[in-house]
Amino acid sequence: MVKLKSNDDKEFEVEEAAVIQSEMIKNMIEDGCATSVIPLPNIDSKTLIKVIEYLNKHINMGKAAETGEEDDLKEFDEQFVNMGWEELFDVIMAANYLNIHELMELCCQSAADRLKNKSVRAVREMLKITNDLTEEEEQEIINDAPWAFEGPEIDDTVN
Amino acid sequence: MDVLFRLPVKSLVRFRCVSKSWKTLISDEYFKAKHCNHAKNNKKLLIAQMFPDDVGFVHADGETESYKLWVMKEYGVKETWFKLFTIPRFFAIPKYVFADGEVLFYEGYFPYNGFRTSKGPYELLPSSYDTYLQGFVYTESLISPNLLI
Incomplete structure (x- = not known):
């Protein structure tokens, strides 16, 4: 068992087989730096619970492919990314920090799918980006490729 | 990013x-x-061409009239040839493998002429499927073709 500590001082016990899906922790264990609790100053307990849920489910991924449980795992993944936008970003940050490749793939793809059809205004709002382009600069980009700003799929809602 | x-x-x-x-x-x-x-x-490439992707070929068995589709999981590694599936009495050219494992086929032989997928015919296609002559797989890119000349 490996002990992880979130930045709000909560401790979690995780099986080693699950936690080594994180390259970062795997390296720590190999270097003998994981004998006591591993502090994770960038991750809060809410996010860490999600990450551990994913790790535990994916622990037997190789086995699942053999026994035909892939569909089950696919369904879990679909349900897993069905979370709020802010929450999804917290998980991406955590997956990036812990270096969990598959989780990073899954969450980034979900984020991309959600952004794909958004309008420029909606993207700015979703990612809290301040527009620093002048009106002329903006018009120039639009004139450059007007087709990219048209179409029935473009969605101006923020969610 | x-x-x-x-x-x-x-x-x-x-x-x-x-x-x-x-x-x-x-x-x-x-x-x-x-x-x-x-x-x-x-992308998973199915047609035997020189691309650093998956490579596949079709094997049609005349005696049993069954059709087998093989894929090379890792290009250039002989051990990774893998039989995707077998369909009886069927012949077509595989065009594309989707992420969920479904394969898109082109059937160019009478009485069929058009596209179908491995799970069922014509599910994914525009309604006038019978008039299509050919199909190609393409990759969207931000790189302008002008740069390649």
Whole structure:
């Protein structure tokens, strides 16, 4: 068992087989730096619970492919990314920090799918980006490729 | 950035308008190359051609009249040939494998002429499927063809 500590001082016990899906922790264990609790100053307990849920489910991924449980795992993944936008970003940050490749793939793809059809205004709002382009600069980009700003799929809602 | 290079070209061309740093990033050559690479990696090539992707071939057995589709999981590695499936009395050219394992076929032989998928005919296609002559797999890219000349 490996002990992880979130930045709000909560401790979690995780099986080693699950936690080594994180390259970062795997390296720590190999270097003998994981004998006591591993502090994770960038991750809060809410996010860490999600990450551990994913790790535990994916622990037997190789086995699942053999026994035909892939569909089950696919369904879990679909349900897993069905979370709020802010929450999804917290998980991406955590997956990036812990270096969990598959989780990073899954969450980034979900984020991309959600952004794909958004309008420029909606993207700015979703990612809290301040527009620093002048009106002329903006018009120039639009004139450059007007087709990219048209179409029935473009969605101006923020969610 | 890990999120952005998963977006289609139309979204990226639009999102240059989000802010100055997005405009710079999306116009950057490194980003364009990375985007192109990601799009390519998501493709499974079935037709035996010289691409660093999956390679496959079709094996039609005359005696049992069954059709077998093979895929080379890792290009150039003989041990990775893998039999995808067998369909009795069927002959067609595989065109594309989707992420869920469904395969798109082109049938160019009378009385069939058109596209179908491995699970069922014509599910994914526009209604006038019988008039299509050919189909190609393509990758969207931000890299302009002018740069390749």
